Amino acid sequence: MGSAEAVATDIPEDFDGLRTLLLSRREAMPKRLKQIAAFALEHPEDMAFGTVAGIAEHAGVQPSTLVRFAKSLGYDGFSHLQQIFRDRLRERFPDYRERLRGLRDSEGHHVHAASLLEGFTHAAAISLERMQASVRPEELSRAIETLAKADTIYLLGARRVFPVIAYCAYAFGKLGVRAILIDHVGQLGPEQLAIASKRDAVLAISFTPYAPVTADLAAAAAQRDVPVVAITDSAFSPLVTNADVWLEVAEADFGAFRSLSASFALAMALAVGTAEKRAEG
Amino acid sequence: MGSAEAVATDIPEDFDGLRTLLLSRREAMPKRLKQIAAFALEHPEDMAFGTVAGIAEHAGVQPSTLVRFAKSLGYDGFSHLQQIFRDRLRERFPDYRERLRGLRDSEGHHVHAASLLEGFTHAAAISLERMQASVRPEELSRAIETLAKADTIYLLGARRVFPVIAYCAYAFGKLGVRAILIDHVGQLGPEQLAIASKRDAVLAISFTPYAPVTADLAAAAAQRDVPVVAITDSAFSPLVTNADVWLEVAEADFGAFRSLSASFALAMALAVGTAEKRAEG
DNA sequence: TCTATATTGGAATTTTTATTCCATTTTTGT
């Protein structure tokens, strides 16, 4: 016994932890392993994407040495170590379920509750960050212009995104912009939308799994030449075909639930932007 | 010859090109391939990291269909296609900087629209960060325990926070927890809440300026010994006096509008925590 | 310098993963 393998007690499951570990062990490492440690911190992307053979060649070591490196840190093998680098690129929590399970066993209930909260908070933060990169300013401007020209704005959204559209109703009301929430009570959606004309506009939101009502009502409106502004999560959304302008928002999830933070931020920007544009002209 | 394979003349080598290609072919694609195309654009990260088997399962298709998909676009095989997704993740950071620079250079309206969006995004991020510090894990646990013990959960929230409570109705439903949304249609709030007993619970949310309905209905429920869990923004809130447990959330604002992000994250943590606790015992 | 111990290189092996093939189902055109 007493081999080189670590006692596998504190294996870092995220990149920061790994970096700290590597730095602290740096001095005590044999030549090739130190070489790999340096390479890993310098080229985390290669570590995330490469194969053992490829990375080994780049780093100037043997494939087996890479596996040894991973094991000496306490990981099962190279694949396990690589997961850390992949998670980092994904900006996701490392194996969150595992972590939650561990917390539940070791400490009290409130720790678990806190980490649930942390999970949803994190998902929200990621969504916001991603949206900053994905929404194109020109499209946003076009959407605002379309809504600003409208006489009345009809708000369309069901199920998961209903809260967003409900908030739009609140915000437009506060801003003095005439907007009508199509809540589809008593299945009266079509009737609620029937009076929309080409001088109005529809703001429709829908994410997977796309609620059929939303797409149907938006299509019906588009048919009658009512301008449609859509917020959705993919170019394949049924809303896209009928939309004059569409904005893409990909929300991050935690467990089975997706965030709505980015959608809210976007909806608010649309609402305020519309109100300001109207005030101008 | 003349098989289904594409003529391999214009294989996009970057993500944007691929996206454009997929969009242009969207209509002509058979069902499963379209399904994959949608999945690929929605979950580019999974495409980058996953294995054929894993991605196929997530997307709900057979592994062979994934390979066919890649080939139908002109790629050698799945691995070749996957490379596009990996390259995209590698270049994500420079891409983002480009975008910001472009933003600065472009014309006035777009900049303004973009900065509105940034403002709301920022407010949301700040709110999330603050909440992490202000919510005490023990209180959160107590709130979850209270809700978990309840037979039926009555959801109370009006005006600005109505979206949060509406989302709770959605989440609890998904999680199989009996919950009733007091939407106060036709001013029937008191009647909707009348059947709540001490074996149930009320989850009430209210922020300044506190909507009187919410406080009144919560007080009426508390009067009849229905446990009340409250989410509010200060110790001076009218909800506090009637609540058995209360959680404080201070949302940041941008312009006249406050974020709701932190409230959403908290509400989701409550919902999932409650469902888990019920599953345990 | 010599020996015990740790480290390294590289081929052999096992495991995982991508791809192909064919029978079955679905769609399309007449």
Add this chain to the structure above:
DNA sequence: ACAAAAATGGAATAAAAATTCCAATATAGA
């Protein structure tokens, strides 16, 4: 409604990758 073509599912196969093992080399302590 029918035949032909296209699309699909799933098992079989091929390819690629990770891991292991052992001999060779280097290192440290006496």
